[in-house]
Amino acid sequence: MDSQEIDAYLRRLGAERPARPTADALSALQLRHLRTVPFENLSIHLGEEIVLEEKRLLEKVVGARRGGFCYELNGVFGALLAALGYDVTLLAARVYGEEGRLGVPYDHLALRVRTVDGGDRLADVGFGAHSHFPLVFGERGDQEDPGGTFRIAEAGPDAAGVRGGHDPARGGDLDVLRDGRPAYRLELRPRVLGDFVTGAWWHSTSPRSHFRRSLVCSRVTEEGGRVTLSGRRLVLTGAAGGEREERxxxxxxxxxxxxxDRFGVLLDRVPAVRGL
Structure with a gap:
């Protein structure tokens, strides 16, 4: 990512270029990203190709002012952070389902980001409703955030008895919990963006993928709540799980x-869930 592309991305976020790759600057960038770039799966239902390459992601998120799902959003955000001087590692994760069972491998992409002043952070702008600020990677106690109470813990077995893996050089898998419930399980082995192509393809094509079965476009509001458009249903939620309006x-x-008006996404037709 060259200097002009960095500046264009920061203008998209309404953010200034940080003087140094610090923890505070990372927190500010993540929050601006969550407020301005929607988490959305519209490309799946508009018949648009999803290409996990930096230039194509920049064209979509910055040039076309669109959003995306985890592979796209965290993929391009990670590239921006690396260009700004952060040490960024892409991590694969498996998402917990409603019954506490782990999803498919490469189910999610998250970022381990090393800052110059505050150690490692878990940054994530591609999980929908999640933490507003990066989590301290090495902290194993509760971490309070406007999005809830989060905890990073050593992974135990899931509801199906699947235990976390172990890398002798890096340690075992980690579970990320929100308000006491596991959200996803992180593997600590470094990945590259191309590793997630299969996961993106599965979520775009499989009848078992919730992204394939439904429409979503969502972002954090300036007040700390959330606005979500699911098909034709518009949902406004206040900060800290406050008042909810739905129509x-x-x-x-x-x-x-x-x-x-809500997401800055200009479409020439209404997306609809495509036949399975």
């Missing part, structure tokens, strides 16, 4: 206006 949008024009 159906009755016309295509209203849906397209919500994408434009």
């Amino acid at each position: 159906e949008l009755g016309t295509d024009e209203a849906v397209l206006a919500a994408y434009r």
